[in-house]
Amino acid sequence: MSVFDRYLSLWVALCIVAGVLLGNLLPGVFRTIAGWEYASVNLVVAVLIWAMVYPMMVAVDFASLRHIHKRPKGLVITIVINWLIKPFTMAALGVLFFQVVFADLIEPADAQQYIAGLILLGAAPCTAMVFIWSQLTRGDANYTLVQVSLNDVIMIFAFAPIVAFLLGVTDIDVPWETLLLSVGLYVVIPLAAGAATRAVLVGRASNGAGGEMQVARFTAAVKPFSILGLLATVVLLFGFQGHVIVEDPLLIALIAVPLLIQSYGIFVLAYAAAWAWRVPHNVAAPCALIGTSNFFELAVAVAIGLFGLNSGAALVTVVGVLVEVPVMLSLVAFANRTRSHFPAAADEMPEYLVAGTEPEN
Numbered sequence: 577m578s579v580f581d582r583y584l585s586l587w588v589a590l591c592i593v594a595g596v597l598l599g600n601l602l603p604g605v606f607r608t609i610a611g612w613e614y615a616s617v618n619l620v621v622a623v624l625i626w627a628m629v630y631p632m633m634v635a636v637d638f639a640s641l642r643h644i645h646k647r648p649k650g651l652v653i654t655i656v657i658n659w660l661i662k663p664f665t666m667a668a669l670g671v672l673f674f675q676v677v678f679a680d681l682i683e684p685a686d687a688q689q690y691i692a693g694l695i696l697l698g699a700a701p702c703t704a705m706v707f708i709w710s711q712l713t714r715g716d717a718n719y720t721l722v723q724v725s726l727n728d729v730i731m732i733f734a735f736a737p738i739v740a741f742l743l744g745v746t747d748i749d750v751p752w753e754t755l756l757l758s759v760g761l762y763v764v765i766p767l768a769a770g771a772a773t774r775a776v777l778v779g780r781a782s783n784g785a786g787g788e789m790q791v792a793r794f795t796a797a798v799k800p801f802s803i804l805g806l807l808a809t810v811v812l813l814f815g816f817q818g819h820v821i822v823e824d825p826l827l828i829a830l831i832a833v834p835l836l837i838q839s840y841g842i843f844v845l846a847y848a849a850a851w852a853w854r855v856p857h858n859v860a861a862p863c864a865l866i867g868t869s870n871f872f873e874l875a876v877a878v879a880i881g882l883f884g885l886n887s888g889a890a891l892v893t894v895v896g897v898l899v900e901v902p903v904m905l906s907l908v909a910f911a912n913r914t915r916s917h918f919p920a921a922a923d924e925m926p927e928y929l930v931a932g933t934e935p936e937n
Contacts, residue, residue: 587803588898591810598811599818606815610885617761617881621812625762625877627805631798632703632873633770634777634791638725647719650850650859654723657846657867658701659734665841666698667691667742669834678830686888688748693892694834695742696879699735702869703728705904706862709869712908713861720862727866731874732763739878751882758881762874806897809876813894816885831895839903843868847911850918857918861911869904872897 599606612619670691674682682690702709703724710720736759740750777794778787814821821827846867850860872893879889 587807588810588901591807592814592894592898595811595814596818596821599815600822602815603819606812606818609812610816617757618885621809621877621880621885622761624805624809624812625873626766627801628809628873629762629766629802630769631795631802633728633766634773634795634798635707636703636725636728636767636770637721637774638729638771641722641725641729647716647855647859649853649855650719650863651723651726653846653849653853653855654727654863654866655730657842657849657863658727659730659738661845662701662838662842662867663695663699663738663742666834666838667695667746669838670694671746673830673834681826681830688746689883689888690831690892691746692743692748692883693831693875693879693887693889693896694838695739695746696875696882696889697835697870697872697893697896698838699738699742700731700871700874700878701727702866703731703871703874705869705900706866709865709904709908710862713865713911714858715862716856716858719859720866723862723866728763728767731871732759732767735759735763735874754881755878758878761881762877806873810894810897813876813880813885813890817891820891827891828895828898831892832899835896835899836903839868839899840907843907854919856920857911857915860918861908864911865904865907868907870896870900872900 609620610618674687674690675684679687706724707720709715710717736755740752740755743750773794774791777790781787781790843864846864847860850863855863875893875896876890879887879893883889
């Protein structure tokens with residue numbers, strides 16, 4: 577992880593401050609930008625989201641799905657946590673905190689928006705940053721690639737129905753057309769573009785290793801655009817929300833509470849399941865971290881499309897970015913400290929143990 581990546585939370589925090597200041601100093605500029613939209617999609621934010629998502633999608637290799645039968649335990653834990661548990665616990669925490677615990681501090685209409693933002697984050701498990709968390713925990717790179725590829729395929733079909741169901745349960749109107757449009761714009765199209773780019777890059781190489789090298793070079797070259805897109809989006813979102821934050825600075829802290837509980841709770845659940853099932857650490861760590869982390873780029877884009885740039889839902893998704901990086905780094909450190917409590921994978925064992933022979937004296 578580069579120094580810039582390691583301190584992403586700091587850059588996001590600085591962009592939040594810049595967005596709040598600019599939003600209060602230049603409200604007319606932000607109102608103009610907010611008006612540049614078509615079919616509930618803000619054109620400026622759409623370009624920034626694509627800049628964020630596309631480089632990550634190039635790294636996804638759907639050909640890796642042919643290895644899906646290998647190490648199935650980690651994949652089972654990932655699928656169950658990501659799609660059968662995480663979205664529902666996030667929605668439940670949203671209702672608990674914004675309709676019960678914080679009921680005296682937040683207006684009911686605003687509470688509904690914050691719950692919607694939490695639902696969008698909970699239903700969008702990590703796609704790209706998990707590669708970094710896996711690397712930091714010395715996770716199995718091949719397993720992580722299979723995991724992400726399968727996760728993206730499921731997301732195409734499961735994200736919209738789960739979000740629609742949970743929004744309906746919490747009595748929030750679901751504009752189906754906008755939701756499906758958002759999934760198409762921010763999942764299907766970037767995935768297709770990333771797959772096409774990857775095919776071209778690999779096709780230019782004379783062998784498989786050369787193709788992967790071409791992909792790595794390309795993603796490294798376009799990664800700065802991804803980070804700049806994220807930071808510019810943060811400035812815009814907090815610029816649109818600047819007056820709200822100045823009037824109620826406690827709001828960010830309140831939003832962070834259920835996000836923190838969800839993140840640590842999901843990690844504990846997945847990590848404990850992997851430990852109980854005797855999953856090797858280089859698979860256990862990534863399978864726990866992918867559920868803990870969020871595909872916040874998608875959540876931000878869908879929140880804007882469904883509820884608008886000035887919505888509380890959009891604000892929650894951006895606070896999720898601020899919370900996520902320090903939380904994930906703390907969990908990476910914990911995973912590394914507890915490595916010895918998990919069985920080692922075959923490729924981590926001494927050669928004589930793998931072969932079943934005694935070492936030579």
